[in-house]
Amino acid sequence: MPEGHTLHRLAKLHQQRFAGGVVRVSSPQGRFADGAALVDGATLTKAEAWGKHLLHHYDSGLVVHVHLGLYGTFTESPAPLSDPVGQVRMRMIGAGKSATTLYGTDLRGPTACEVLHGPEVDVLTARLGPDPLRRDADPDRAAQRIRRSNRSIAALLMDQSVVAGVGNVYRAEVLFRHGMSPQRPGRAITAGEWEALWADLVALMKVGVRRGAIVVVRPEHDRGAPSYAAGKPRTYVYRRAGEPCRICGTTVAHAVLEGRNLFWCPTCQPD
DNA sequence: AACTCATGCGAAT
DNA sequence: TTCGCCTGAGTTT
Numbered sequence: 239m240p241e242g243h244t245l246h247r248l249a250k251l252h253q254q255r256f257a258g259g260v261v262r263v264s265s266p267q268g269r270f271a272d273g274a275a276l277v278d279g280a281t282l283t284k285a286e287a288w289g290k291h292l293l294h295h296y297d298s299g300l301v302v303h304v305h306l307g308l309y310g311t312f313t314e315s316p317a318p319l320s321d322p323v324g325q326v327r328m329r330m331i332g333a334g335k336s337a338t339t340l341y342g343t344d345l346r347g348p349t350a351c352e353v354l355h356g357p358e359v360d361v362l363t364a365r366l367g368p369d370p371l372r373r374d375a376d377p378d379r380a381a382q383r384i385r386r387s388n389r390s391i392a393a394l395l396m397d398q399s400v401v402a403g404v405g406n407v408y409r410a411e412v413l414f415r416h417g418m419s420p421q422r423p424g425r426a427i428t429a430g431e432w433e434a435l436w437a438d439l440v441a442l443m444k445v446g447v448r449r450g451a452i453v454v455v456r457p458e459h460d461r462g463a464p465s466y467a468a469g470k471p472r473t474y475v476y477r478r479a480g481e482p483c484r485i486c487g488t489t490v491a492h493a494v495l496e497g498r499n500l501f502w503c504p505t506c507q508p509d
Numbered sequence: 510a511a512c513t514c515a516t517g518c519g520a521a522t
Numbered sequence: 523t524t525c526g527c528c529t530g531a532g533t534t535t
Contacts, residue, residue, distance in 0.1 A: 241516055290517075307517045309529040325528065347529050349518050398518090405516045452516080476516085497523095499515085512534070521525070 240306040242403020243446030245287035246371045248312055250447070252285035252294065252343070255314070258335025263302075266322035266329055273353040274328060276300055282332065289369045289402025291362065301359050302328075307349025314343040327351050366402040370439040371447065377436040384424040384432060391427060392420035392495055404439065408446075410476040410501045411454040412438055419509045420495070420502050459484045475501040 263278045265271045280296040287293070294302040304310070317331060317340035328345040345351060354362070367383070368375035383400045384391070394400050395409045404412075413420050416435055418427075427435075445453050455472040474484055479492035479501055488505040 244516085305518070307519085307527065308515060309517090309527075311529055347527060349527065396517095407516050409516095498517090510535080513532085515529100515531090517527100519526090522523080 240290060240308075240310065241405030241408055241443075241446070241452070242287070242289055242369060242371055243443045243452065244450075245290050245292050245306070245403070246443075246447045247450055248292055249285045249287040251314070252282075252292075252330075254334065255341045255343070256282045256294075256330060256332040256334050257284060258282070259332050259337055261296075261330050261332035264329045266326040270327050270351050273302065273351070276353050277302060282334075287369075287403075288363050288372070289366050289398055290405070291366070293359065299356060301354045301356070303350060303352050303354045303359070303362065304328075304345065304348055305350035307347070310346065310348035312343050312345050314341060316340065317342050319344075365399055367398065367400045369402040370436065370443050371403060377432070380436070381429065381432050384427055385429075387424035389424055390420060390495070391418060391422045391424055392500055394424050396496070396498065401439070403443065406498055406500075407452050407473065407476045408439065408442065408454075411452070411474055412442065414474040414503060414507060415454065417506055417508075419507045420500055421509055455484070475503055477501065 261282045263274045265274045277296050277300055280298045282294055283297050284295040292304040319342040324346055326344045326346055327348055328351055331342040333340045367380050368377055380401050384394050387394060395404050412435060442454055455474060460472055475490050478490045481490055483490055483503040486505045488503055491502055491504050493500050
């Protein structure tokens, strides 16, 4: 679901499906009708992700900006598409460069779906920290912010202007994997610790893009967890409050920090 | 079938 | 600080 890996996966998919060809864009729901009209019939030149933001670049210079928020979602199917089901904010249909197979995708429930001009895109990307999934990311930019801050590392990792693309699951899981207390102040984190956290985020989120799911638990830690329902994602601590830590058996702790659920193992991640 | 909660963020108050 | 988004997975009835 929508942390950075989801958006990068969607960007790749849309690049494959639609880039290099004319795209028909509409808004069956109507809330994006004006924006859709601006780009309908233009050629999609590039689809890319910046953190949790998805950008569709058109040859006209206009850019469609999508943010899925908590429950926005894309579905896709080969054309011809059936009539829209539910509240479809944006529907795209195109065949890309090869112009062979016509595909369509429907967007529902996004927080943002809007047309931006070049300068507005610059404003957007300028307020985002380095994204572990982008080649142009500079982790030192994040290090500067973190090592000068009194805020907790848990809060800093969720701040998109510090690191772009990390959400609540990757935050909880990467801190666990490094035995780091979520309460640790940014300024108490050493250069080496940040380097290791960043490297792990890059590796984990790349796996996330490839697999289309957040996969963070090492196989040797994934035995004997009878309390788990079949479909529940495997995590060390995320959404496991009250259950035993996979490493030490201590009850996983939970708190609400800045309005978001926070999970950690008090033993493996001591203050 | 109905209900609850959520991996996020911007707008409204 | 609270609300809206109005989907989807998991849980309860």
